[in-house]
Amino acid sequence: MKEQKLLPTENPLRGEIEVPGDKSISHRSVIFGALANGVTRVSHFLDSEDCMRTVTAFREMGVSIEKQGNSLLIDGKGPEALIEPKEPLYFGNSGTTARLMIGVLAGLPFFTTAYGDVSLTNRPMNRVVDPLRLMGAIIDGRLEGSKLPLAIRGNGLTGIEYRLPVKSAQVKSAVLLAGLLADGKTTVEESTVSRNHTETMLQAFGASILIEGSTVSLQGKQPLTATDIYVPGDISSAAFFLVAAAIVPGSNVTLLNVGLNESRTGIIDVLKAMGAAVEVGNIHRKGGELLGNISITYQDLHATTIEGDMIPRLIDEIPVIALLATQAKGRTIIKDAKELRVKETDRIKAVTEVLTSLGARIEEREDGLIVEGKSKLTGNKVASYHDHRMAMMATIASLITDGEVVIDDISPVSTSYPRFFQDLQQMK
Numbered sequence: 001m002k003e004q005k006l007l008p009t010e011n012p013l014r015g016e017i018e019v020p021g022d023k024s025i026s027h028r029s030v031i032f033g034a035l036a037n038g039v040t041r042v043s044h045f046l047d048s049e050d051c052m053r054t055v056t057a058f059r060e061m062g063v064s065i066e067k068q069g070n071s072l073l074i075d076g077k078g079p080e081a082l083i084e085p086k087e088p089l090y091f092g093n094s095g096t097t098a099r100l101m102i103g104v105l106a107g108l109p110f111f112t113t114a115y116g117d118v119s120l121t122n123r124p125m126n127r128v129v130d131p132l133r134l135m136g137a138i139i140d141g142r143l144e145g146s147k148l149p150l151a152i153r154g155n156g157l158t159g160i161e162y163r164l165p166v167k168s169a170q171v172k173s174a175v176l177l178a179g180l181l182a183d184g185k186t187t188v189e190e191s192t193v194s195r196n197h198t199e200t201m202l203q204a205f206g207a208s209i210l211i212e213g214s215t216v217s218l219q220g221k222q223p224l225t226a227t228d229i230y231v232p233g234d235i236s237s238a239a240f241f242l243v244a245a246a247i248v249p250g251s252n253v254t255l256l257n258v259g260l261n262e263s264r265t266g267i268i269d270v271l272k273a274m275g276a277a278v279e280v281g282n283i284h285r286k287g288g289e290l291l292g293n294i295s296i297t298y299q300d301l302h303a304t305t306i307e308g309d310m311i312p313r314l315i316d317e318i319p320v321i322a323l324l325a326t327q328a329k330g331r332t333i334i335k336d337a338k339e340l341r342v343k344e345t346d347r348i349k350a351v352t353e354v355l356t357s358l359g360a361r362i363e364e365r366e367d368g369l370i371v372e373g374k375s376k377l378t379g380n381k382v383a384s385y386h387d388h389r390m391a392m393m394a395t396i397a398s399l400i401t402d403g404e405v406v407i408d409d410i411s412p413v414s415t416s417y418p419r420f421f422q423d424l425q426q427m428k
């Protein structure tokens, strides 16, 4: 537990910063690098607790992964070279590590057990276990294998055609990874295209895949070839500073080299819909992913509605978007976001509790939130619920509160953004 006392900022936020590498892309670069043949160099890798869980899992399966500054050198020798880990694999707080690794482990010819921290232990794993069992995976665990800890007896898998019952890039990726190790063809269909970094990276590593609208197919047993990966800045991390600049009067901030993958840029669309002065420039493609600079200048905001296909494009940004809505005139409605209840904490409940205690007018709904703005926020003692995004949202709120905000524990920030407080300080 690391308590943090925060006072409102005396100055507008100013300057340019480069946020750390994207968490989703960093995890995938390790997984594909380890499954490929040859040395993969990953530049601008996110060196955070969550991503290091994925690195450690592969090191325990015999892969040499060397850190050089914020680059990784992964010496992949193909899936056949991976060895049975001696110890249970620990996935910590990382849902992405858990879901994607279960997909990989199900297709490897050895036995593994896996567990997580208290938060991850409560998150649903049946969403990946169910389709993997349909492919022939032998998985057992707590509550019939729906929760960690799990035991996985790797097996020869067979490809499937699977329609995702939840909007989840983690489930899509788990099935595609298992499909890569399986015999035959695997097809995954989703109702809305969720983040597609797995598909982009499969292609970068030389796999042949077919994308038709929101359906992805691949043939199993394709060899992957090592490649160099550059990880763009994480838009989910940039979101905290975009919101900070949008709510602190007089601010003007630029975030450099941020990932602009269409499946992730909902936050930019929402800021624009609320009347924020946002500009995106220097857009270019690097290694299959789009990136560029995002600038924002403080301006009066108005409410908006966020729903449907927009939700997967900004799912992790909703806590900080709720804060943004407290400073926008009118009633902001966020719906179709029930997934928030099974993140690191129940984020619908946690956001309502934190923002209510800071003086916001916010109502909890089964699948979202209703926020009435504009509210004057006041200092208080709040919890982070062991959730990085909650800790960072409360920190950004403290910039505009009347009086001090005390966060009970800011240590979860290191799961996705270890340098968060230094970067914020640099803009004050």
Ligand SMILES: O=C(O)C1=C[C@@H](OP(=O)(O)O)[C@@H](O)[C@H](O)C1
Residues within 6 Å of the ligand: 023, 024, 025, 096, 167, 168, 169, 170, 171, 173, 195, 315, 316, 339
């Ligand atoms: O695939 C990924 O890298 C992620 C997908 C999302 O989860 P779901 O797949 O559960 O929506 C997101 O919330 C998570 O932070 C990262």
Ligand SMILES: C=C(OP(=O)(O)O)C(=O)O
Residues within 6 Å of the ligand: 023, 050, 093, 094, 095, 096, 097, 316, 343, 344, 389, 416
């Ligand atoms: C939900 C998140 O991550 P994960 O599912 O990987 O724990 C997040 O980063 O907000």
